[in-house]
Amino acid sequence: MNPLVRTEALKLAFGGVVAADGIDFVLHEGERLAVIGANGAGKTTFINICTGFLKPTSGKVYFDGRDVTNLVPREIVRLGLGRSFQLPQLFLDHTVRQCLELAAAGRSNKLGWFAPLSAVVNAGEVDHALELVGMRERANDPASTLPEGQRKLLDVAMALMLKPKLLIMDEPTSGVASEDKHELMATVMRALEERKVTSWFVEHDVDIVSRYATRVAAWIAGKIAADGPPAQVMASPQVRREVLGIS
Amino acid sequence: MMMIRIGIAVAVAACLALGLAVPWIKTTVIVGVCYALAALGVTVLLRAGQISFGHAMYAIIAGYTVGFLARAFPQLDGLVLIFAGTLSSLLAGAVIGLFVVRYRGIFFGMLNLAISMVLYSLASKLFDITGGSDGLRITRPALLGYEFERAGFESAMLVLTLVCALVLGWWVQRYFKSAAGEALAGVKTNETRLEYLGLSTYRILWNGYVLSAGLVGLSGSLFAVVQGLVTPELGYWLRSGEFVFIAILGGASHVLGAFLGTFVFECVRLVAAAFLTGVWQMLLGITLIVVILTAPSGIAGLLRLHTIRVARQTA
Numbered sequence: 001m002n003p004l005v006r007t008e009a010l011k012l013a014f015g016g017v018v019a020a021d022g023i024d025f026v027l028h029e030g031e032r033l034a035v036i037g038a039n040g041a042g043k044t045t046f047i048n049i050c051t052g053f054l055k056p057t058s059g060k061v062y063f064d065g066r067d068v069t070n071l072v073p074r075e076i077v078r079l080g081l082g083r084s085f086q087l088p089q090l091f092l093d094h095t096v097r098q099c100l101e102l103a104a105a106g107r108s109n110k111l112g113w114f115a116p117l118s119a120v121v122n123a124g125e126v127d128h129a130l131e132l133v134g135m136r137e138r139a140n141d142p143a144s145t146l147p148e149g150q151r152k153l154l155d156v157a158m159a160l161m162l163k164p165k166l167l168i169m170d171e172p173t174s175g176v177a178s179e180d181k182h183e184l185m186a187t188v189m190r191a192l193e194e195r196k197v198t199s200w201f202v203e204h205d206v207d208i209v210s211r212y213a214t215r216v217a218a219w220i221a222g223k224i225a226a227d228g229p230p231a232q233v234m235a236s237p238q239v240r241r242e243v244l245g246i247s
Numbered sequence: 248m249m250m251i252r253i254g255i256a257v258a259v260a261a262c263l264a265l266g267l268a269v270p271w272i273k274t275t276v277i278v279g280v281c282y283a284l285a286a287l288g289v290t291v292l293l294r295a296g297q298i299s300f301g302h303a304m305y306a307i308i309a310g311y312t313v314g315f316l317a318r319a320f321p322q323l324d325g326l327v328l329i330f331a332g333t334l335s336s337l338l339a340g341a342v343i344g345l346f347v348v349r350y351r352g353i354f355f356g357m358l359n360l361a362i363s364m365v366l367y368s369l370a371s372k373l374f375d376i377t378g379g380s381d382g383l384r385i386t387r388p389a390l391l392g393y394e395f396e397r398a399g400f401e402s403a404m405l406v407l408t409l410v411c412a413l414v415l416g417w418w419v420q421r422y423f424k425s426a427a428g429e430a431l432a433g434v435k436t437n438e439t440r441l442e443y444l445g446l447s448t449y450r451i452l453w454n455g456y457v458l459s460a461g462l463v464g465l466s467g468s469l470f471a472v473v474q475g476l477v478t479p480e481l482g483y484w485l486r487s488g489e490f491v492f493i494a495i496l497g498g499a500s501h502v503l504g505a506f507l508g509t510f511v512f513e514c515v516r517l518v519a520a521a522f523l524t525g526v527w528q529m530l531l532g533i534t535l536i537v538v539i540l541t542a543p544s545g546i547a548g549l550l551r552l553h554t555i556r557v558a559r560q561t562a
Contacts (some may be wrong), residue, residue, distance in 0.1 A: 051443075077445040089440035091433045102429055106444030111427040111451070114418075120426050161446065 001028035003062075004166050004198055005050060010059035012049060019045035020056065021222035026167070032189075034209040034230070036243055037219030043202045044086070046219070047168055051083050052076045064165060078109070082164030082197075086171040088155035092144040096135055096154060099143050100126045103161035130157075132191045133157045149176045149184055155187050157239070160195060167192060169201040173208060181205060185212055202236040206244065218243050251503065255416075258506070259409055266405045273401040273514075277473050280408045280468040283509035286493035287419060288462030291455050294423065300356045300487050301363030304379040305336040305460040306467030307370060307482025308429020312336075313471040314383035325388035326407075329468040337457060344456035349451060363482055370479035382478030385471055404473045411465060412506070420502045422458070431455045463490070475524030492531070496538050498545020507546045 005027040012020040019042040027033055037043050048054040050061050052073040061069045068076050077083075091099050097118075105111060110122050130136045133153040138146065143154060152172055159167055172188060173181040185208055192199050203209050209216060209230060216233040218226040221227035221241065226236045233239055240246045259412025262280070266273040289302055309332035316323055316331055347358045370377045377383065387395070390403050422428045430451045433441050438448045471477040480486070489512070515534050519527030542549040 052456065073442045074445045074447060077443055083443050085439075089437050089443065091436045093432060093436050096431065098429060102426070102433060103444050105426040105430070106441070106446045109445060111425070111430050111446070113422050113425050113427045113454075115426075116421075116424045117426045158440070158444070228490045 001030055002065075004026065004029050004060040004064055005011070005200075007050065008060045008062075010046070010049060010061065011046060011057045011150045012037070012039050012054060013057060018222045020049060020059075021191060022059070023222075023224060023246055025217070025224060025227075027198070027200060028193050029165070029198050031195075031198055031200075032192075032212060032214045034213035034216045035200065035202045035208075035219060036204070036209060036233075036239075038243060040220040041219040041243075043219050044170055045222075047083070047202070049171055051081060051168065057118060066131060077162060077164075080163075080165035082159035082167045083156040084152070084159050084167070084169045084172060086174055086202075088148075088151040090143040090146075090151060090158070093142065095140050095142055097126060097130070097139040099154060099158055100161055104157040107162050129157050129161055132160075133187060149180050153187060156191070160191060160197070163195070164197060166200065169199065171202050171204070173203065173205060181208060182211075210234070251343065255413075255503075256345075259413065262409060262493065263405065267402060269516075270398060270401075271404050274473065277401070277405055278470065279509055279513050280412050280506075281473075282489070282493060282512070283506045284412060284415065284466035284469070285463045285490045286497065286509055287416070287502060287505035288459035288466070289490045289494040289497050290502070290505050291419065291431070291459040291462065293494050294428070294435065295431045295452055295455055297351065297452070298356045298491055299359040299459075300484065300491060301359035301361070302459065302463050302490055303467075303482045303484070303486035304359070304363035304366045305340060305463035305535045306470065306486065307366055307477075307479065308339045309333055309336040309464035310471035310481045311370065311377065311383065311475035313468050314385055314477040317385045317388060321386060322544065323388060325390045325472050328385075328388055329407075329465070329472055332468030333461055334472065335464040336467065337461040340457045340460020340464070341453075344453045344460070348452040348456050360484055360487065362483060363487060367479050367482045367484070370482060377479070380479060382476055385475045385477065387475060388472065401473070404469070411469065415465070416502045416506070419458075419462070423502070427451065427454060436496065440512045441493035492535060496535060496545060498542070498547035498549070499529075500544055500551050501547040502547050503550070504547030505524075507550075511546065513554055 003026045005064065007023050007025045010020050010023040010174065023046065035043050040158045045054065049056050052068065052071050058068065060067060063076060063079055063081055068080060084161060091102060099120045101117050104125060105117060130139050135150060146154060156172065172185055176184055189212055213230050215228065216230045217224050218233055226233045227238050262276050266276045285306060289299060292299055312335035313328045313332040316328055343362060347355060350358055371380055387400055395403055430441060430446060434448050434452050441448050467481060470481065493508040493512050494505060496511060497504030515531055516527060519530035523530055538545065
């Protein structure tokens with residue numbers, strides 16, 4: 001399997017707080033990586049560095065074989081990296097359909113000044129995305145009226161409209177009622193499998209991690225403390241003590 | 248949609264009929280439409296959540312371009328002057344935009360104001376070049392080769408201004424609904440997501456900024472040609488404030504907002520000036536407060552809500 005993301009000795013400190021402490025990391029095509037760790041361990045910071053939102057103090061980030069350390073988010077996105085956020089990043093004044101249409105227009109990077117937005121994107125593709133995340137009936141509702149779970153799904157669907165090679169999801173189930181989490185993850189994973197997208201998600205729910213990840217990386221104080229198959233990482237005494245809170 | 252089209256047709260016909268039947272009103276209507284075009288420019292930025300307190304600078308840039316060209320080349324056609332004035336504002340918008348669209352909110356608004364005040368001061372103080380506060384006189388130009396008398400010239404300008412307003416109003420509304428226009432509205436709600444869709448918010452806002460500069464510039468060109476005079480007052484901050492006032496009053500959800508906002512603004516100003524001389528600004532202020540409290544998305548937003556309600560009731 002080809003390495004999709006690779007980092008070399010990645011470092012970033014905010015004053016005295018070291019958020020990334022010399023991280024060497026590789027993510028291969030086809031993997032489903034779950035990143036676990038306590039709040040403040042550096043999980044989101046690592047995502048922000050890999051997606052160009054933050055620049056590391058030192059070290060390198062490669063995506064699909066290309067050095068992306070100094071690229072801005074939109075340049076990395078154009079190489080095939082999609083991202084969804086802990087707080088869904090939607091266009092709240094737009095309808096659900098328009099959000100997806102804008103994402104489709106973003107992929108082509110051709111923003112026409114004359115033809116209506118709906119006319120320059122493939123309507124079938126937008127319909128399929130709506131179907132995939134079960135939001136066809138809410139297509140014409142403003143995104144601001146969606147409940148949190150559907151906002152998360154729309155956030156993921158917008159990232160998927162870019163046809164990425166890798167989708168990074170930051171806490172896709174946070175803020176969602178516990179009884180809805182599995183349904184949400186099942187929907188997301190179905191969409192990822194259909195499109196053969198490699199995924200990497202940050203998650204606190206151990207059940208979700210055990211069920212949907214093929215690999216787990218545990219973050220502690222800006223470092224990867226354990227990395228491997230879910231059962232192996234979850235059995236690590238340090239992970240049990242410092243991440244899962246089990247003595 | 249049909250109601251909007253009928254409304255526009257009636258408004259244009261009324262402007263034409265009124266202008267042609269009552270000669271002294273012609274200039275008032277033209278100036279009103281010029282205000283609406285400038286407010287439309289400010290509305291473009293309002294859709295991106297940005298307010299410029301200095302956009303009248305593009306009216307002054309266009310106006311002085313018309314003035315200088317008319318003085319240097321007296322034989323130039325009025326349409327060429329208007330085109331050149333608008334082009335100069337587009338170019339100025341492209342250059343100034345490179346810098347100001349890096350900023351947001353109050354910084355964006357105040358930077359525009361600062362640049363506009365520099366231009367206003369230059370126009371006021373460089374007497375030998377700009378004529379100072381007396382401004383530049385512009386001899387009435389030919390239009391498409393025809394030399395008009397004053398009445399004929401004003402009638403032709405009325406038609407030209409209305410045609411410009413109709414064509415640009417239609418086109419800008421298409422722009423609002425296009426991919427570029429929807430992305431511009433996305434700048435208001437979520438720049439992060441735009442960047443993570445592979446789009447440059449800088450480029451999107453710059454495009455909108457240049458368009459808005461061009462619209463204000465066109466209004467400045469038309470104004471200069473029809474008045475036969477361009478003075479620094481055209482770029483004063485109070486003028487920019489009036490454009491912002493109209494844009495907020497009208498609302499940014501539809502281009503009609505700029506035109507309806509201008510109509511209400513002019514009516515209030517007219518009535519207030521007649522019956523509340525000396526405190527007419529107070530009446531304008533009260534009107535804006537009432538609109539913000541009762542219809543935060545402006546007159547156009549109010550009409551849009553009404554249309555949605557009617558559509559739901561009939562469905």
